[in-house]
Amino acid sequence: MLVSLxxxxxKSIREAHVRFGPFTCFIGHNGVGKSNLxxxxxxxxxxxxxxxADAATEVRRTSDGxxxxxxxxFGRDPSRRIxxxxxxxxxxxxxxxxxxxxxxxxTLLTYRIRLRYQPESDxxxxxxxxxxxxxxxxxxxxxxxxxxxDFRKSVALGGRRGGPLISTREDRIQxxxxxxxxxxxxxxGRSPLTVVGGTNTYDYxxxxxxxxxxxxxxxxxxxxxxMRTPDTRSAPTHVSASGGHIPATLHAxxxxxxxxxxEILFRxxxxxxxxxxxxxxxxxxxxxxxxRARVPGVDxxxxxxxxxxxxxxxxxxxxxxxxxxxxxxxxxxxxxxGIHPSRVPNLAELLRDYAVDVGDAVGPDxxxxxxxxxxxxxEVARQLSFDELVFVERALTKQDGPxxxxxxxxxxxxxxxPDGTESTTQPIDRQAVVDFIGGSPVNAEFDQLxxxxxxxx
Numbered sequence: 195m196l197v198s199l200x201x202x203x204x205k206s207i208r209e210a211h212v213r214f215g216p217f218t219c220f221i222g223h224n225g226v227g228k229s230n231l232x233x234x235x236x237x238x239x240x241x242x243x244x245x246x247a248d249a250a251t252e253v254r255r256t257s258d259g260x261x262x263x264x265x266x267x268f269g270r271d272p273s274r275r276i277x278x279x280x281x282x283x284x285x286x287x288x289x290x291x292x293x294x295x296x297x298x299x300x301t302l303l304t305y306r307i308r309l310r311y312q313p314e315s316d317x318x319x320x321x322x323x324x325x326x327x328x329x330x331x332x333x334x335x336x337x338x339x340x341x342x343x344d345f346r347k348s349v350a351l352g353g354r355r356g357g358p359l360i361s362t363r364e365d366r367i368q369x370x371x372x373x374x375x376x377x378x379x380x381x382x383g384r385s386p387l388t389v390v391g392g393t394n395t396y397d398y399x400x401x402x403x404x405x406x407x408x409x410x411x412x413x414x415x416x417x418x419x420x421m422r423t424p425d426t427r428s429a430p431t432h433v434s435a436s437g438g439h440i441p442a443t444l445h446a447x448x449x450x451x452x453x454x455x456x457e458i459l460f461r462x463x464x465x466x467x468x469x470x471x472x473x474x475x476x477x478x479x480x481x482x483x484x485x486r487a488r489v490p491g492v493d494x495x496x497x498x499x500x501x502x503x504x505x506x507x508x509x510x511x512x513x514x515x516x517x518x519x520x521x522x523x524x525x526x527x528x529x530x531x532g533i534h535p536s537r538v539p540n541l542a543e544l545l546r547d548y549a550v551d552v553g554d555a556v557g558p559d560x561x562x563x564x565x566x567x568x569x570x571x572x573e574v575a576r577q578l579s580f581d582e583l584v585f586v587e588r589a590l591t592k593q594d595g596p597x598x599x600x601x602x603x604x605x606x607x608x609x610x611x612p613d614g615t616e617s618t619t620q621p622i623d624r625q626a627v628v629d630f631i632g633g634s635p636v637n638a639e640f641d642q643l644x645x646x647x648x649x650x651x
Contacts, residue, residue, distance in 0.1 A: 195283040195349070195550070195564050196235070196411060196523050197337055202277035203268040204237075205230040208597040211619065212584065213608050215339045216549040220568040220600070221575045221630070222586035227598025228568035231586075232413055232525050235566070237266075238278055239411040241307070245386040246318050263318045264311050269594065272311045275321060279306040281328075281336060283562065284403040285521070286351050288396070296399035299372040300352035302328040302336050303359075303404050307388060319383040323367050325360040325390065325404055339607055341552035348555040349562065359400050360389050369393070372400050410522040421506040422498040424477075424484040432520040437510045440498075441483035444509075445474045447516055454516055461512040464540045465533075466505060485509070504532040511541075515548045523564045524548060530571040542577035572631040579635055580606045585622045603627055 198213045206227040220228045233253045240249035250263045264270050281304050289295050308322040328336040333350045354372070361368050366379040369389050380389060390408070393401045416437035423438060430439050431446035447454045455473075462469045471488040475495070486495040487505070498506065514520065526545070533541050549565045556562045568586075569575065575583060580603040589599045601622040602608030609621045628634050 195407075195562055196566070197281040197283060199231075199234065199281075200277070200279040201231065201234045203271075203274040204234050204276050204278065205266060205268065206588075206596070206598045207231065207234070208268050208591075208594050210598065210600045212600050213338045214564065214566065215582065215607075216552055217546055217565045217578075217582050218567070218584060219575065219578050219582050220566075220584050220586050221627075222570060224570050226586045226588045228570075228586045229527060230598060231600070232527060232566075232568060234278060235411050235523075235525060236413045238280060238305075238307075239408050239413075241388050242391050242405045242409045244391070246309070246320065246388065247386065250318055262316055264316075266318070267311055272313055276309045276318070277306070278308075279304065280408070282404065282407050283337075283349050284400075284407040285562070286349075288399055288403040288406050290396040290402060291394045292396075294396040296396035296402070298352060298400035298403040300327045300330070300354040300400065301403070302330070302333065302350060303400070303407075304328065305390065305404055305408070310383075312383075320367070320385070320388060321382060322362045323360055323389050324358055324362055325401060326358045327354050327400075339552065342554065344555040345550075345552045348557070354400070359398070359404075369398065369401065371398060411525065412522045413525045413527075415527075416507050416510055418503045418506065421503075421510055422485075422501075424482040424498070426481055427476075427483060429483070432517060433510050433513050437506065440506070440510055440513060441474050441485045443513050443517060444472070444485065445476070445483050447513065448474075458512055458516055461515060461544060462508055465508045465512070465537050465544065469505065469508070472509065504534070507532045511544060515544060518558060518561045521561045521563050523566060525566045527568050528571070529567055530569060530574050535573055538571075538573045539577050542574065572633075575627075575631040576633055576635055580624060580627070581608075583627065583635070584608065585627060585630075 196214050200211045201207045202209050207230055222228055237249060237253045240252050250266055251261065254261045254265060264272060267274050267276060284298055284301050284303055286301055287295060287297055304326050306324045307320060309318045310321045312319050330350050330353060333346055359370050365382045367382055367389055368379050390401060390405045393405055396402060412435045414435055421437035421440055425439055425442035429442040431442050433439055433443050459472060462472060468489045469487055470490055473486055475484045475486050477484065485498040487501060488495060529541060530538055545565050548563055550556060550562050551560050554560050583603055585601045587599055588596050590596050601619060604621045604624050
């Protein structure tokens with residue numbers, strides 16, 4: 195679970211600190227930098243699975259095909275350093291690349307990486323990397339948002355007393371064992387991988403847990419071609435960020451629990467009443483699994499190539515919700531795309547159901563999952579509460595020119611630091627948000643009732 199993210203000198207973001215709840219939505223006009231925050235999240239995740247050059251290439255956004263890592267640096271100024279720092283809650287158990295299972299020494303972690311641009315090689319190089327832990331007694335300060343005691347007990351685990359798990363001193367990056375032992379030091383700026391990215395065994399379970407957590411930060415870009423492609427029987431059984439592996443995922447879900455088919459169909463009908471039945475055709479001769487669905491008025495099954503982009507998008511999102519074994523931070527840009535406006539409230543409800551309920555303990559029926567959206571759609575924003583919204587806008591500064599700013603809503607939990615002091619980020623007035631989305635958020639009415647009458651107990 196991503197708890198907070200600090201970003202410096204990344205694309206249009208000069209400096210920002212954003213705190214995340216189980217459900218967070220960034221709203222604002224097009225071109226203000228919402229996508230660049232998603233790119234920062236994507237970059238951190240990519241660094242755990244790819245070398246630095248490939249990770250940088252993966253988050254580029256250029257229309258002419260040209261690219262330099264300097265494009266990721268704010269203002270394309272080679273003297274600036276990209277600095278990313280993420281607070282996270284990691285899973286209590288982790289499996290390495292060889293199937294060995296281990297438990298991290300603690301689950302409240304902070305990862306920081308600083309990179310500089312080297313003009314001679316046109317590369318980004320690691321200048322600093324660290325992984326530290328928070329004390330369990332500092333849980334409230336670390337997490338920021340309100341949660342139940344049961345939730346806290348299920349996610350704040352372990353009790354590490356040692357120093358950092360990764361540290362940087364002078365020209366060396368040091369990997370430390372969970373017991374305080376030291377691994378082999380790595381020269382700063384020499385390795386094509388980050389230390390976290392190069393950790394693959396259970397010998398360093400807490401570092402590995404951080405790697406697995408960040409690699410689960412998924413930026414969803416559903417591609418029609420990927421959603422239509424049949425799977426082999428050996429394909430991954432979780433829907434990918436591009437929407438691939440829908441047939442294999444559906445086949446596995448129903449195979450594990452036949453009742454899942456009913457839940458999937460129920461959720462699909464909430465979003466699209468045209469779907470009467472959904473299933474998988476197993477072609478034993480070709481060793482393929484193909485998605486198929488029935489719609490009213492059509493006698494035959496319709497296969498993926500005949501289903502609309504919107505219908506495929508519905509199916510992908512529903513499978514992600516029902517697949518409780520796939521625990522991810524799900525980042526979705528403009529979720530309203532391909533969705534009929536009348537179905538937006540149902541979409542918002544489905545995405546909220548995907549996110550963990552912080553009123554209950556984390557478990558098989560309440561997996562530690564999170565949703566992060568960005569949108570310029572007033573209709574999407576109206577389905578949410580002020581506590582779930584962050585307003586993004588462009589500000590013009592004398593020193594740095596246009597920069598992206600991320601502002602909490604007045605009175606929302608993000609306007610207060612966990613220690614009770616006011617946030618250093620200037621909040622935006624609620625009325626300005628109401629004017630932007632063309633009315634109060636639906637859930638704001640319930641927030642007001644709670645303020646006036648309290649919660650019924």
